Amino acid sequence: MEEADGVRGRARRAVRAELAELALGLFVERGFDTTTVDDVARVAGLSKRSLFRYFATKEDMVLGVVDVMGEGFAEEVRARPAEETPWDCLRAVLHAWEARIRESTDQLARLRLIESTPTLRARLHQRRDESRRLIADALRERPGSGLDGFTAEFYTAAAGAALDAASSEWLRTGGATDRATLIDRAFTTLRPS
Amino acid sequence: MEEADGVRGRARRAVRAELAELALGLFVERGFDTTTVDDVARVAGLSKRSLFRYFATKEDMVLGVVDVMGEGFAEEVRARPAEETPWDCLRAVLHAWEARIRESTDQLARLRLIESTPTLRARLHQRRDESRRLIADALRERPGSGLDGFTAEFYTAAAGAALDAASSEWLRTGGATDRATLIDRAFTTLRPS
DNA sequence: CCATCCTATGTCACTCAGTGACAATAGTGT
DNA sequence: ACACTATTGTCACTGAGTGACATAGGATGG
Numbered sequence A, B: 001m002e003e004a005d006g007v008r009g010r011a012r013r014a015v016r017a018e019l020a021e022l023a024l025g026l027f028v029e030r031g032f033d034t035t036t037v038d039d040v041a042r043v044a045g046l047s048k049r050s051l052f053r054y055f056a057t058k059e060d061m062v063l064g065v066v067d068v069m070g071e072g073f074a075e076e077v078r079a080r081p082a083e084e085t086p087w088d089c090l091r092a093v094l095h096a097w098e099a100r101i102r103e104s105t106d107q108l109a110r111l112r113l114i115e116s117t118p119t120l121r122a123r124l125h126q127r128r129d130e131s132r133r134l135i136a137d138a139l140r141e142r143p144g145s146g147l148d149g150f151t152a153e154f155y156t157a158a159a160g161a162a163l164d165a166a167s168s169e170w171l172r173t174g175g176a177t178d179r180a181t182l183i184d185r186a187f188t189t190l191r192p193s
Numbered sequence C: 001c002c003a004t005c006c007t008a009t010g011t012c013a014c015t016c017a018g019t020g021a022c023a024a025t026a027g028t029g030t
Numbered sequence D: 001a002c003a004c005t006a007t008t009g010t011c012a013c014t015g016a017g018t019g020a021c022a023t024a025g026g027a028t029g030g
Helices: A007-030 A037-044 A046-055 A059-081 A086-101 A106-117 A118-140 A150-174 A178-189 B007-030 B037-044 B048-054 B060-079 B085-099 B109-115 B118-140 B149-172 B180-189
Strands: none
Touching: A007 A037, A007 A046, A007 A059, A007 A106, A037 A046, A037 B118, A059 A086, A059 A106, A086 A118, A086 A150, A106 A118, A106 A150, A106 B060, A118 A150, A118 B118, A150 A178, A150 B180, A178 B109, A178 B149, B007 B037, B007 B048, B007 B109, B037 B048, B048 B085, B060 B085, B060 B109, B060 B118, B085 B118, B085 B149, B085 B180, B109 B118, B109 B149, B118 B149, B149 B180
């Protein structure tokens, strides 16, 4: 039951990743809504029930990676120098995050699928929502931040808006533009330095 | 089939509103997830099937009003004076919108329910997402806006962030604060005048 | 007043996501 | 070989949502 890293846990995560990749392929090929979980299970060679032991929901098969974001992000916010403004702090962390995300594979196909599937977009937002609280709290609890809950939440949500717009544009250009640069542009739009 | 205002259409909308109110009451009382659609149908005195002829989804019974926002909002954006900056334009329209929303009943209970139910939050974001494109387009197409798609979308998403944070804070204070004021505060936070 | 539409509704059967319970079956350590 | 434990499969179930079809009710034209 413990999430501590045993051989078991690692194997499990490997299987999960494999299944996610397979599912993504199917969804991209046949469409998310028109592909049933049973379809995925059949192709993957296990039962629907077992599949749901790896993923809580169908959407999770696609979102998987994104969902852990919250805690890590909040932690990095806390680690930023105290003299940094909230806005710059968020920009910096988001920037660093982007660099890491770029390494994962299939980002373009995955994002395209998410963008074109309302169900998936909804889930994604739900996830981001849960993270937002965590991040806003981290922002407020920085030494000497002097932020109230409302302002902290707004900053965080605005940063999320930057991420959103950047992802959307990145997708529109077929992955040609640099997401990190776009994010910077968004941040600067509202706070020209 | 036509949505034009006949006697029929008006009656239909009245029934819809009545059902929505009834459903909201049940959801608030028993919880959204733990209340089945059949429950609502039973109390309302019609079949589940008929209920789904008034609402496409269970969530729609709660969100109902919110979803028409998109087009109206976009229209008002187009009607703003051209010399206004995008940011001020959004602020003004959002401000006007708030005044109108305040008139609807049960806002507090409804919002509380939405806030505390992930499924509902997800749907709400989904709706907002659909509106965002419309509004961003309207913003870009204002005479002499000079905005690219990316920037327009970011502005719009950021305005959505302000609305979100304001709603959240408004709820936190039990409806004591003025949402319009909060929105102004958010807008000013990122663009002190 | 009756025949005729048209719409709202009910009924029934179905799909699909997700869950709980329990049995079967690995795999690991001793 | 033996016990222990995690993983999987099976089966039956709930709950949202849909499609097909039958029917009741209310307006309209003759």
